[in-house]
Amino acid sequence: MRIREGIKNKRLFTRGVTNDLLASIVVFLVALPLCMGIAIASGVPPARGLITGIIGGMxxxxxxxxxxxxxxxAAGLAVVVAELIQEYGIEMLGPVLLLAGFMQWLAGAFKLGQIFRAMSPAVIYGMLAGIGVLIFASQFHVAIDDKPHTHGLDNLLAIPASIQKAVLPPAGSNHHIAALIAIATIAIILLWDKFKPQRLRLLPGALIGVVLTTAIATSLRLPIQYVNVPGNLLEAVQLPQPAGLFRLLHAPLILEALAIAFIASAESLLSAVAVDRLHSGERTDxxxxxxxQGIGNMICGALGALPMTGVIARSSVNVEAGGKTKLSAILHGVWILVLVVAAPGLLRMIPTSSLAAILLVTGIKLIEIEHIRKLQFYGKxxxxxxFATFIGIVVTDLLSGVLIGIVLTAMTLLYKMSRLNIHMRRDDDRSRIDIYLEGAATFIRLPKLxxxxxQLPPQKELHVHLDKLAYIDHSSMDLLSMWAKQQEQMGSQVVMQWDGLEDRFRRPFLPGRAIAA
Structure with a gap:
């Protein structure tokens, strides 16, 4: 019996390892072009994106x-990193990321993980849509081998000029050739996603697009820009300098670190929630x-690499490809390392415009109309x-846009918590008045109550319906108690109907003979 169980367990283990191995290869194929493309969108060498991918996996x-x-x-942080580098220099990326990772680690140590899940979906969706527009706007220029502008709004406004460069290129430029490669990449991605064979369904369209356009560009020796990856990955490492660490004492850089920590944490935990819905195995801690995530970002900061998050696109592919344990994600990092070390020349054959095209598609996908439709069910x-978060991000910057969304969410919550509707129904034949209170009876609405x-006349039968109150505070209960006693003294009968409220809200009225549940 024990021998049979041992054989069965061994088969299950072997099957699990095989599934993880196959899943890791699929995830690796998805992650490879994205690691380099997001690095380019962030304004850093592609090798730094590969380092982050390796650390994120291994x-x-x-x-x-x-x-x-x-x-x-993650594409969601590309905008933040690009703005950080433009304002403070690439040498400050490592120190700021070190601090951001430390903030994340502390948040996890103090059990604050659930707080990040409490973010308003409207802010999260607005943030993703705003990031999507900014990524699209910046990569539109990279797709024609042109340099993107500093500000997101400038990139948007400059799109017509870039289109003109691609259609009517200036003398001596090759913008039109790069644009054709980008268009071909997008076309291949869309066609593959729609018509891919069932047997090859796990192969990502982005990889197919990059492979085919790389083959075309290499065979024709097209005069366009290609990915620049060093022969030795260690050449891409940039250790933080003491001067950079001391600069972290400045408030603006602390805010930059806080923004990265906040966005990376929110994106990672929201992704984890989505992944939990895709499988029936172990739930997320x-x-x-x-x-x-904090440990990973501290290591990335120490090496001068890009910030990382948990990424839903790669994670969902991992589940769909049959991943069963952490081994599949770990191995995908191993495969990236092996390729970069063993064959960096292959990566140098990839056109930059092809990677930009992948991010153009990624940016569009971040603007999900379905999210807007879902929000419509919850009111205006x-x-x-x-839209306030979305427009704020596009017009100003990512942190300001998110703060606008958070402030508006807090104001909406305060309004709802302080909203009190008072309805009265009179029955003159029975000398009865019914008073219905709905919403929240707090000190803010005490004057209204x-x-x-x-205004109620004396010598009436007064029924106060409190069952539809979401909350009632001590000041409102005290007011009702005093009012009920005064009405009794003037010859009225007061009946308090508490159904649905907690017992603690009934106690102040128990001594009153005319007050009933």
Whole structure:
């Protein structure tokens, strides 16, 4: 019996390892072009994106609280990194990321993982849509081998000029050739996603697009820009300098670190929630996952690489490809390292415009119309928060846009918590008045409640319906108690109907004989 169980367990283990091995190869094929493309979008050498992909696989997943989530450079942080480098220089990327990773690790250590899940969906969707527009706007220029502008709005406004360069290129330029490669990449991605054979369904369209356009550009020796990857990966490492670490004491850089930590944490934990819905295995430990992301970003900061998050696209591919344990995500990092070390020449054959085309598609996908439709079911306030966050990010910057969304969410919450509707129904035949209170009876609405109650005439049968109140504070209960006693003294009968409220809200009225449940 024991021998049979041992053989069965061995088969299950072998099958699990095989599934993880195959899944790791598929995830590797998805992650490879994205690592380099996001690095270019962030304004850093592609090799730094590859370093982040390696660390996200080989290191983070060892400590991860989400067994099937895959970590690596994320498009959502490309805008933040690009602005950081433009303002403070690439040498400050490492120190700021070190601090951001430390913030994430502390948040996980102090069990704050659940807090990041409490973000308003309207703010999250608005943030993703705003990032999508900024990525699209910047990569549109990279796709024609042109240099993007500093500000996102400038990139948007300059798109017509870039189109003119691609259609009517200036003398001596090759913008039109790069544009054709980008268009070909996008066409291949769209066609592959729609018509791919069932047997090859796990192969990503981005990889097919890059492989085919690279083959075309290499065979024709097209005079366009190609990915620049060093022969030795260590050449891309940039260790933080003491002067850079001391600059972290400045408030603006602390805010930059806080923005990276916040966005990376929110994106990672939201991705973990989505991954949990895709499988029936072990659930995510959010605090552990947050600490693991912090450790990964501290290591990336020490090496001068890109920030990382848990990424839903790669994670969902991992689940779909049959990944069962952390091994699949760990191995995908190993494969990236092996390729970069063994065959960097292959990566140098990839056109930059082809990677930019992948990010153009990624940027568009971040603007999901379905999110807007979902928010419509919850009223106008969520839609207003969504568009305020979205426009704020595009017009100003990412941190300002997110803060606008958070402030509007807080204001909406305060309004809802302080909203009190008072309805009265009179029955003159029975000398009865029914008073219905809905919403939240707090000290903020005390003047409104007092004014409404004071208008009621004496010597009536008064029924106060409190069952639809979401909340009532001590000041409102005290007011109702005093008002009820005054009405009794003037010959009225007061009946308080508490159904649905907690017992603690009934106690102040128990001594009153005319007050009933």
């Amino acid at each position: 290191v983070v997943n060892i400590f991860s609280g989400s067994p099937l989530q895959v970590s690596g450079p 959010f605090d552990k996952e947050l600490s693991a 306030a969520p839609l207003a928060i969504f 007092a004014a409404a109650l004071e």
